[in-house]
Amino acid sequence: xxxxxxxxxxxxxxxxxxxxxxxxxxxxxxxxxxxxxxxxxxxxxxxxxxxxxxxxxxxxxxxxxxxxxxxxxxxxxxxxxxxxxxxxxxxxxxxxxxxxxxxxxxxxxxxxxxxxxxxxxxxxxxxxxxxxxxxxxxxxxxxxxxxxxxxxxxxxxxxxxxxxxxxxxxxxxxxxxxxxxxxxxxxxxxxxxxxxxxxxxxxxxxxxxxxxxxxxxxxxxxxxxxxxxxxxxxxxxxxxxxxxxxxxxxxxxxxxxxxxxxxxxxxxxxxxxxxxxxxxxxxxxxxxxxxxxxxxxxxxxxxxxxxxxxxxxxxxxxxxxxxxxxxxxxxxxxxxxxxxxxxxxxxxxx
Amino acid sequence: xxxxxxxxxxxxxxxxxxxxxxxxxxxxxxxxxxxxxxxxxxxxxxxxxxxxxxxxxxxxxxxxxxxxxxxxxxxxxxxxxxxxxxxxxxxxxxxxxxxxxxxxxxxxxxxxxxxxxxxxxxxxxxxxxxxx
Amino acid sequence: xxxxxxxxxxxxxxxxxxxxxxxxxxxxxxxxxxxxxxxxxxxxxxxxxxxxxxxxxxxxxxxxxxxxxxxxxxxxxxxxxxxxxxxxxxxxxxxxxxxxxxxxxxxxxxxxxxxxxxxxxxxxxxxxxxxxxxxxxxxxxxxxxxxxxxxxxxxxxxxxxxxxxxxxxxxxxxxxxxxxxxxxxxxxxxxxxxxxxxxxxxxxxxxxxxxxxxxxxxxxxxxxxxxxxxxxxxxxxxxxxxxxxxxxxxxxxxxxxxxxxxxxxxxxxxxxxxxxxxxxxxxxxxxxxxxxxxxxxxxxxxxxxxxxxxxxxxxxxxxxxxxxxxxxxxxxxxxxxxxxxxxxxxxxxxxxxxxxxxxxxxxxxxxxxxxxxxxxxxxxxxxxx
Numbered sequence: 113x114x115x116x117x118x119x120x121x122x123x124x125x126x127x128x129x130x131x132x133x134x135x136x137x138x139x140x141x142x143x144x145x146x147x148x149x150x151x152x153x154x155x156x157x158x159x160x161x162x163x164x165x166x167x168x169x170x171x172x173x174x175x176x177x178x179x180x181x182x183x184x185x186x187x188x189x190x191x192x193x194x195x196x197x198x199x200x201x202x203x204x205x206x207x208x209x210x211x212x213x214x215x216x217x218x219x220x221x222x223x224x225x226x227x228x229x230x231x232x233x234x235x236x237x238x239x240x241x242x243x244x245x246x247x248x249x250x251x252x253x254x255x256x257x258x259x260x261x262x263x264x265x266x267x268x269x270x271x272x273x274x275x276x277x278x279x280x281x282x283x284x285x286x287x288x289x290x291x292x293x294x295x296x297x298x299x300x301x302x303x304x305x306x307x308x309x310x311x312x313x314x315x316x317x318x319x320x321x322x323x324x325x326x327x328x329x330x331x332x333x334x335x336x337x338x339x340x341x342x343x344x345x346x347x348x349x350x351x352x353x354x355x356x357x358x359x360x361x362x363x364x365x366x367x368x369x370x371x372x373x374x375x376x377x378x379x380x381x382x383x384x385x386x387x388x389x390x391x392x393x394x395x396x397x398x399x400x401x402x403x404x405x406x407x408x409x410x411x412x413x414x415x416x417x418x419x420x421x422x423x424x425x426x427x428x429x430x431x432x433x434x435x436x437x438x439x440x441x442x443x444x445x446x447x448x449x450x451x452x453x454x455x456x457x458x459x460x461x462x
Numbered sequence: 463x464x465x466x467x468x469x470x471x472x473x474x475x476x477x478x479x480x481x482x483x484x485x486x487x488x489x490x491x492x493x494x495x496x497x498x499x500x501x502x503x504x505x506x507x508x509x510x511x512x513x514x515x516x517x518x519x520x521x522x523x524x525x526x527x528x529x530x531x532x533x534x535x536x537x538x539x540x541x542x543x544x545x546x547x548x549x550x551x552x553x554x555x556x557x558x559x560x561x562x563x564x565x566x567x568x569x570x571x572x573x574x575x576x577x578x579x580x581x582x583x584x585x586x587x588x589x590x591x592x593x594x
Numbered sequence: 595x596x597x598x599x600x601x602x603x604x605x606x607x608x609x610x611x612x613x614x615x616x617x618x619x620x621x622x623x624x625x626x627x628x629x630x631x632x633x634x635x636x637x638x639x640x641x642x643x644x645x646x647x648x649x650x651x652x653x654x655x656x657x658x659x660x661x662x663x664x665x666x667x668x669x670x671x672x673x674x675x676x677x678x679x680x681x682x683x684x685x686x687x688x689x690x691x692x693x694x695x696x697x698x699x700x701x702x703x704x705x706x707x708x709x710x711x712x713x714x715x716x717x718x719x720x721x722x723x724x725x726x727x728x729x730x731x732x733x734x735x736x737x738x739x740x741x742x743x744x745x746x747x748x749x750x751x752x753x754x755x756x757x758x759x760x761x762x763x764x765x766x767x768x769x770x771x772x773x774x775x776x777x778x779x780x781x782x783x784x785x786x787x788x789x790x791x792x793x794x795x796x797x798x799x800x801x802x803x804x805x806x807x808x809x810x811x812x813x814x815x816x817x818x819x820x821x822x823x824x825x826x827x828x829x830x831x832x833x834x835x836x837x838x839x840x841x842x843x844x845x846x847x848x849x850x851x852x853x854x855x856x857x858x859x860x861x862x863x864x865x866x867x868x869x870x871x872x873x874x875x876x877x878x879x880x881x882x883x884x885x886x887x888x889x890x891x892x893x894x895x896x897x898x899x900x901x902x903x904x905x906x907x908x909x910x911x912x913x914x915x916x917x918x919x920x921x922x923x924x925x926x927x928x929x930x931x932x933x934x935x936x937x938x939x940x941x942x943x944x945x946x947x948x949x950x951x952x953x954x955x956x957x958x959x960x961x962x963x964x965x966x967x968x969x970x971x972x973x974x975x976x977x978x979x
Contacts, residue, residue, distance in 0.1 A: 126555045126590075127555075158554065158555065158572075159532065159533065159573075160533075160552075160554065160572040160573045160574070160588065161572065161573070162573055162583075164573075164583075164585065165570075165571050165572050165573055165585065168477075168571040169570060169571055172571075196573075196583055197583070205477070205585060208473055208477050208478075209477040209478060209571055209585070211478055440593055441593065443555065452532065464730070468726075472726055475727075492727075493726070493727065499838070518745065518847060519741040519742070519744045519745040519748070519847055520741060520744065521733075521736075521737045521738075521740035521741050521744065521792045521793055521794075521795070522790075522792065522793035523732065523733070523734060523737050523792050524789075524790045524791055524792060524793070525716075525734065525736070525791045525792065526732065526734070527713070527716050527717060527720060527729070527732065527734050528713040528714075528716070528717060530732040533732065536732065538731060538732060538733045538737055538741070539741070540741055540745075540841065540842045540847060548842040548843065549727075549842055550727065550728045550731055550733055550840065550841065550842045551731045552731055552732055558793075563744065563745075563748050574730060574731060574732070575730070575732070584730075586730065586731070588731075
């Protein structure tokens, strides 16, 4: 039986900070960052936005597109490395706000930037196993980069939600593959505010090895070649890596560009490749095949092959498009406001 | 600050915008109540608020209450939703100085307040401007 | 029901009374009213206090203050209706005398607001609004009145300058009141240039945080006559009405329905209309409040409140002087005491003992005391006989 996506939605906060604005504070060379990382600006969550609020908005878009009664949703899985509570699920708030309680299973996932695709994989698998008719998988993050660290130029905020089911599909899942090893490239210990990373070790032995490993296995498993796909999307820690890994695998710029949001969105961590997928679904045509591979430090990748159905064209206009949100009235902030928004300023009593 | 029970009790309204419509006269109440103060009716049906509305009036808070200081200046308005129900809420993602009565806005789910650094996070609705 | 007279009134100097506890503040005002009445006891007392718990950490004020009075184990009742607590305490005292339950009753109001910091005071005041559906969202009291002001400006063309003129007038009146907290005169430019609190309301549009108390003594009119009180001041009307507590729940954001309702009832009881009034003491917690109150009282047409102060209509020598005491704006606003202080002013005006701020030929005075954004209003009319 075919399973897949019945509704999808993304959420992009309106605030932005430019690479130059961050570089100015740290005496860094903005042009070389922009060139090297292929990043121009990134989204910033307002102080009243977090993984929960963005998940609710993305989830509402997904449910609205699916035109499904939220009470029929059997599970909600939210992947994030910035769940607002250390102990207390994000999923309960989201399920309650979406009107999906109380007959529902929920879990919060964490696997660096891969938590979102993980939630999608488990939600999809629950439906595939016949455990439930519908399951919602969400990737969302409001990640923090340490002040002055390279990550500060990219760590951004956004969410994407996918409702999985067996009927009225907008995209059929043709194949999945997961690939994982223990690789300490990026981590955040308990009670630490900012993550740490292993510099250039995060590249070849981490990001590239796992995405490439997952992608090759997925192509082999499905007996497909890059040219069989209309679109491809990979995890986007910056602007450069996804283009490099995609082209290295044999995908073209044309296949990659629609889901390549990072140059103006930044790295939305758990939201990254899922938001790219949402941006592709916004414009995909019936019959299009989409190749997707996520990446999470630690490290691992989840790969999916989607085939778009005829129903796509009727759901595309039912909620705001991802790129339209990305371009909608951005509010540029200075570093001082950014530092205040992100809780980087130590105040009285803290 | 708001304790767990008091916050949790209003979840259907703050998260899902659940209102009550008087069966007898049709007036919609948010939050729901036991007696209609229009006709005295005591029977209601559940109704979800319309997410879109217009700004009836607003202010820009400069001197904020405890817990809201970091947000100042911020706009708070009375918004008339398209179903006729009026709400008080913040209007965010905008330059407060450029707001005007009559502006079109829509509900969005946001964190409204929090009990310090260790207490509960309190969610609910705010309004954001609709693209013109 | 018996006719009722006010035979004594008291009030101390208001302000930031750092050295005085609420017990002293209250007892000074109560004793002044009792001494002013020339009586040696009261049978019962009422105290209006908005938030003893939040401002002072002290509830059970009926018993505590009755004890301070030293007049035996008399019934002591605390009355609360937010900023209208004082007016309502007077009304309860009035009803006690009118009904025949008691023959001599002390009505008082009290608030000690400066023992807490600004944040706590703001919070305590905000409890007069809907906590779950207004304050939860981060609105403040100045913010609520600011929204009323903007609605009034949008609909009726009321100007920023017209709001400022209310403050100018009331500070001018207050400059002649030795008990006022802020007796300084202000200019419209100063008001318009003062710190923004909640756009369009600025700090000089706001009444202050004040410690203070006020009191009055009530007896049956017949008793007052026997005591040869001169002039006799009769309570010609006592009215109270309510409205929905949340501003957004009201049909008309520019209209104080509870004030209009209470005024209508008061005019009917007294057999008078707004044109018969010699003067009014009204609840100008913010400049916009006075603008809207004088409309609801029928002193001016609906929507025309803005031009009243600007045009001199409500000045001391105007057609209907409003807030000859300086109002909440200049005199101060210890919330629970305000309603009684208005009545104390009316008593002195009707006795024609107000010196420089005396309203000429004062014969009929009205007080309007309002809770929250107008969810409760108490109106009294007093007549010099």
